[in-house]
Amino acid sequence: MNGIDVAGPQIAVLGAAGVILLVDALVPQQRRLLPFIALIGLAVSALWTISWVARDDYQTAFGGTLSLDHFSVFFYFLFAGITAMVVLASIDWVNREGRGQGEYYALVLTACSGLMFLSAGRDLITIFIALELSSIPQYVLAGWGKDVRSSEAGLKYLLLGAIASSLLLYGMALLYGVTGTTMLAEIGETIAWSGDANRSVLVVAMTLLIAGFGFKMAVVPFQMWVPDVYQGAPTPVAAYLSVGSKAAAFAVVTRIFFEALGARFLSDDWSNVFAVLAAVTMTVGNVMAIVQTDIKRMLGYSSIAQAGNFLVGLAAISVAGGEFTLGASGVLFFLAAYAFTNLGVFVAVIAISQKIGSDQIRDYAGMWKRSPFLSLGLAFCLVSLTGIPPTAGFWAKLYIFNAGIRADLTWLVVVGVLNSLVSAYYYWGVIRQLFTGASEDSTAIRTSPSIGLSLGVAAAGVFVFGILPMPLISAARDAAAIFAQH
Amino acid sequence: MNGAGPSIAFWVLAAVTLIAGGGVMLSRSLFHAVLLLILTFIGIAGFFVLLSAEFIAMAQIIIYVGAISVLVLFAILLTPRAGRYNGETKMLLPALLLSVCLAAVFLFVIRDAAWPRVNSEPHFNTNQLGEALLSTWVLPFEIASVLLTAALVGAIMLARTPQEEAEDALA
Numbered sequence: 001m002n003g004i005d006v007a008g009p010q011i012a013v014l015g016a017a018g019v020i021l022l023v024d025a026l027v028p029q030q031r032r033l034l035p036f037i038a039l040i041g042l043a044v045s046a047l048w049t050i051s052w053v054a055r056d057d058y059q060t061a062f063g064g065t066l067s068l069d070h071f072s073v074f075f076y077f078l079f080a081g082i083t084a085m086v087v088l089a090s091i092d093w094v095n096r097e098g099r100g101q102g103e104y105y106a107l108v109l110t111a112c113s114g115l116m117f118l119s120a121g122r123d124l125i126t127i128f129i130a131l132e133l134s135s136i137p138q139y140v141l142a143g144w145g146k147d148v149r150s151s152e153a154g155l156k157y158l159l160l161g162a163i164a165s166s167l168l169l170y171g172m173a174l175l176y177g178v179t180g181t182t183m184l185a186e187i188g189e190t191i192a193w194s195g196d197a198n199r200s201v202l203v204v205a206m207t208l209l210i211a212g213f214g215f216k217m218a219v220v221p222f223q224m225w226v227p228d229v230y231q232g233a234p235t236p237v238a239a240y241l242s243v244g245s246k247a248a249a250f251a252v253v254t255r256i257f258f259e260a261l262g263a264r265f266l267s268d269d270w271s272n273v274f275a276v277l278a279a280v281t282m283t284v285g286n287v288m289a290i291v292q293t294d295i296k297r298m299l300g301y302s303s304i305a306q307a308g309n310f311l312v313g314l315a316a317i318s319v320a321g322g323e324f325t326l327g328a329s330g331v332l333f334f335l336a337a338y339a340f341t342n343l344g345v346f347v348a349v350i351a352i353s354q355k356i357g358s359d360q361i362r363d364y365a366g367m368w369k370r371s372p373f374l375s376l377g378l379a380f381c382l383v384s385l386t387g388i389p390p391t392a393g394f395w396a397k398l399y400i401f402n403a404g405i406r407a408d409l410t411w412l413v414v415v416g417v418l419n420s421l422v423s424a425y426y427y428w429g430v431i432r433q434l435f436t437g438a439s440e441d442s443t444a445i446r447t448s449p450s451i452g453l454s455l456g457v458a459a460a461g462v463f464v465f466g467i468l469p470m471p472l473i474s475a476a477r478d479a480a481a482i483f484a485q486h
Numbered sequence: 487m488n489g490a491g492p493s494i495a496f497w498v499l500a501a502v503t504l505i506a507g508g509g510v511m512l513s514r515s516l517f518h519a520v521l522l523l524i525l526t527f528i529g530i531a532g533f534f535v536l537l538s539a540e541f542i543a544m545a546q547i548i549i550y551v552g553a554i555s556v557l558v559l560f561a562i563l564l565t566p567r568a569g570r571y572n573g574e575t576k577m578l579l580p581a582l583l584l585s586v587c588l589a590a591v592f593l594f595v596i597r598d599a600a601w602p603r604v605n606s607e608p609h610f611n612t613n614q615l616g617e618a619l620l621s622t623w624v625l626p627f628e629i630a631s632v633l634l635t636a637a638l639v640g641a642i643m644l645a646r647t648p649q650e651e652a653e654d655a656l657a
Contacts, residue, residue, distance in 0.1 A: 061625075106636075126629070137640060143644060174595075
């Protein structure tokens with residue numbers, strides 16, 4: 001029974017998915033209740049996680065394959081929150097689409113449970129199958145629209161995802177072959193014990209792991225699917241991909257690299273790789289984003305650029321003394337701030353695009369007069385993405401760049417700051433359109449309650465953590481502290 | 487597992503698997519490629535037998551040779567508009583270069599590494615496999631069933647025609 005209790009947050013989410021499928025099939029006239037069942041499931045999941053926090057009895061279950069610790073609890077909350085926002089933002093779109101309502105919410109929840117397992121898995125087999133559990137529903141959701149673009153998005157995501165999974169599996173097989181175990185902690189011990197005798201295999205395995213997860217994190221050079229999939233997939237799904245699967249990929253990379261591959265002779269290698277990837281990813285993402293005219297493609301490139309910022313935290317490990325995890329806590333803090341911010345942007349884009357029937361940035365002109373609420377929310381979240389106070393995005397950038405400087409990565413921080421300036425250019429381009437452009441159509445855009453609620457929560461989160469970042473920072477520090485080296 | 491027998495079997499299986507695997511890529515007919523793929527799967531099943539993992543060898547044959555290959559063949563037969571031609575591609579040369587580089591890296595790594603050796607006779611049976619699956623590995627085992635359910639739901643959603651969906655919405 002203990003194992004079921006430990007996996008409770010995931011089971012609650014999966015249970016809600018099952019109930020949704022049953023309600024959809026048995027009482028189809030009650031379909032409008034489906035999103036509420038999803039939200040209840042997520043709330044139960046969050047309450048279950050809170051009960052574990054209250055019990056303060058962190059432990060592993062299922063033979064050590066699933067770990068309930070500060071790190072996974074942090075991500076349980078994050079994923080429950082992200083998924084709840086995505087469900088809220090989907091309601092209008094799903095109602096208008098009309099078909100497959102139950103299946104849509106069920107797949108969103110299944111993917112959420114996969115993300116949760118991914119952040120809590122402490123064994124390569126569990127991690128791999130959790131990755132597939134989160135990916136396969138997302139492939140389907142990306143192709144949900146059935147028009148040419150959406151089908152292309154789904155197919156592209158599926159094929160590239162399959163290649164990434166195979167690279168990942170190859171890397172895991174090498175790790176298993178050389179250490180004889182799939183448990184992360186035991187891999188770490190074996191490597192520490194055997195020294196750098198097997199360095200070449202471990203470096204190749206690491207490269208394959210970075211390539212496989214790099215696809216999900218959307219870092220250069222594994223980013224080519226991002227703009228096409230974001231543009232083609234339904235916008236709520238694009239929002240889910242841009243925060244959910246990215247956060248999970250960073251979570252699992254942090255866990256694998258810090259716990260299993262944290263030995264000194266390896267961590268110097270991967271920290272260098274992450275530093276170079278960070279610089280390239282930021283630069284490519286930002287430069288490509290400047291020339292985009294479609295807001296979803298622009299957000300795709302911007303999410304690539306943000307992934308570059310997260311990588312700074314993974315690279316910043318060589319801090320002297322006990323601050324090995326400063327960069328990792330920066331990644332967690334940034335992921336949470338980015339989740340609020342980017343979801344806010346996407347929710348506003350969903351609401352506006354649905355009404356004006358266009359994703360072109362120039363069609364956003366004069367939106368201020370048509371919907372002050374959406375325009376303000378969108379502008380505020382874009383300011384946070386740029387990293388200007390008083391927003392959560394500001395503290396996130398400050399924190400992670402500080403970690404970079406303390407890890408002697410000043411060159412990378414300079415690249416990051418220059419990139420923030422570049423990103424300001426295209427984010428402000430959208431804001432300028434919203435507030436100064438003139439629109440031919442001046443009918444007011446009414447916001448539905450669900451969109452209003454999700455945008456309100458996102459903007460409030462960005463603002464509150466922009467004023468009082470300490471609670472989130474200390475949560476991120478606690479979560480990353482489980483990787484502290486003794 | 488002593489004597490020349492296992493070694494000979496290993497090299498024969500390796501040759502069959504590699505040649506069939508190469509054939510999958512080189513064959514210009516999609517149908518022939520699938521048949522060669524089946525041969526590759528059988529070769530891999532042979533390796534499992536050599537490693538005294540009879541149950542996994544059986545599972546390999548039943549699932550990969552039986553189910554998955556038949557599924558692929560059905561997919562080819564039931565998509566009349568799709569081509570049967572396993573065509574040429576402009577990426578041939580870059581792909582070849584990349585594979586040669588990767589093969590070189592892997593060969594180097596495989597020779598360089600100090601792989602842990604198991605000297606004792608493997609004492610591995612299906613009982614233990616079942617116990618392991620339902621004790622230590624019960625979580626991935628159960629996640630796999632959820633994964634399959636999600637994949638089924640997704641496949642049905644993607645395969646339904648607009649008419650079927652319209653009827654469904656009225657229900």
